Amino acid sequence: MEIIDLKGRKGLIVGIANEHSLAWSAARHFSNAGAELAITYLNDKAKPFVEPLAREAGNSLLLPCDVSRPGQLKTVFETIEREWGRLDFLLHSIAWARKEDLHGRLTDCSADGFAQSMLISCHSFIQMAKLAEPLMDKGGSLITLSFYGAEKVVDHYNVMGPVKAALEASVRYLAHEHGKKSIRVNAISAGAVATRAASGLQHFDELLNETRRRAPLRRTVEASEVGRTALILASDYMSAVTGETLYVDAGFHIQGMVFH
Numbered sequence: 001m002e003i004i005d006l007k008g009r010k011g012l013i014v015g016i017a018n019e020h021s022l023a024w025s026a027a028r029h030f031s032n033a034g035a036e037l038a039i040t041y042l043n044d045k046a047k048p049f050v051e052p053l054a055r056e057a058g059n060s061l062l063l064p065c066d067v068s069r070p071g072q073l074k075t076v077f078e079t080i081e082r083e084w085g086r087l088d089f090l091l092h093s094i095a096w097a098r099k100e101d102l103h104g105r106l107t108d109c110s111a112d113g114f115a116q117s118m119l120i121s122c123h124s125f126i127q128m129a130k131l132a133e134p135l136m137d138k139g140g141s142l143i144t145l146s147f148y149g150a151e152k153v154v155d156h157y158n159v160m161g162p163v164k165a166a167l168e169a170s171v172r173y174l175a176h177e178h179g180k181k182s183i184r185v186n187a188i189s190a191g192a193v194a195t196r197a198a199s200g201l202q203h204f205d206e207l208l209n210e211t212r213r214r215a216p217l218r219r220t221v222e223a224s225e226v227g228r229t230a231l232i233l234a235s236d237y238m239s240a241v242t243g244e245t246l247y248v249d250a251g252f253h254i255q256g257m258v259f260h
């Protein structure tokens with residue numbers, strides 16, 4: 001049970017790979033709050049990992065969705081329209097870049113690699129906003145996941161820095177465009193959490209250590225703290241918050257120089 005009640009609300013979750021995914025933590029909180037969920041999995045290889053979690057989340061729709069495959073995202077929304085006729089919130093929790101781009105300098109990133117990363121990690125959110133619009137005629141909440149590397153240089157974040165910066169700017173423009181319909185659009189800028197996506201970043205352990213050393217709370221962030229924030233953003237408790245990037249990072253982003 002949650003203090004927040006989402007009974008009767010319907011939400012789409014894109015980005016569960018396994019039980020460590022930030023999207024899974026959010027899904028658990030949504031489900032505990034009584035929401036009905038549509039959960040997607042990337043492909044047949046991912047399905048066995050996601051299916052048991054979707055079952056645990058209760059009466060959810062389970063649908064394939066690789067946003068880089070033309071038509072798959074549209075099919076997800078068509079199914080939601082057919083099954084539910086509306087949508088109250090969605091969580092976009094996906095990011096991808098080619099290994100060579102993620103591990104190499106931004107300077108060396110190919111046009112193709114940059115475009116592909118933008119398409120999957122940023123434009124897919126814009127696409128979701130478009131597809132959700134007709135299903136949210138009574139308002140709604142669109143939530144995405146970002147990282148501090150959007151704003152300041154974080155060593156080894158490389159191409160994902162500009163991609164997340166574009167995502168955060170898109171949040172503001174989408175919030176502007178959808179505000180009249182009471183559709184709120186926000187990003188959660190999460191602190192470093194060990195997940196599959198995070199394991200693709202070089203020196204990720206150092207980032208965790210640096211967070212423990214520098215963040216005001218002197219610790220890293222739990223996935224559940226990100227999930228709980230998504231729950232509040234999906235609820236009416238955040239009814240006046242839109243276009244925001246909300247930091248859930250133990251305060252890491254406020255620090256300038258720290259001496260110990």
Ligand code: NAD
Binds near residue numbers: 015018020
């Ligand atoms: P994760 O690996 O559990 O989730 C990433 C998800 O992206 C996976 O479910 C994967 O299937 C999905 N994905 C990749 N390509 C896709 C495609 N073409 N179509 C559909 N889905 C696709 O890792 P995570 O850390 O939970 O990442 C979720 C989000 O959180 C990402 O946007 C990530 O950048 C962001 N984030 C993570 C951290 C962290 O430290 N873990 C910090 C800040 C922000």
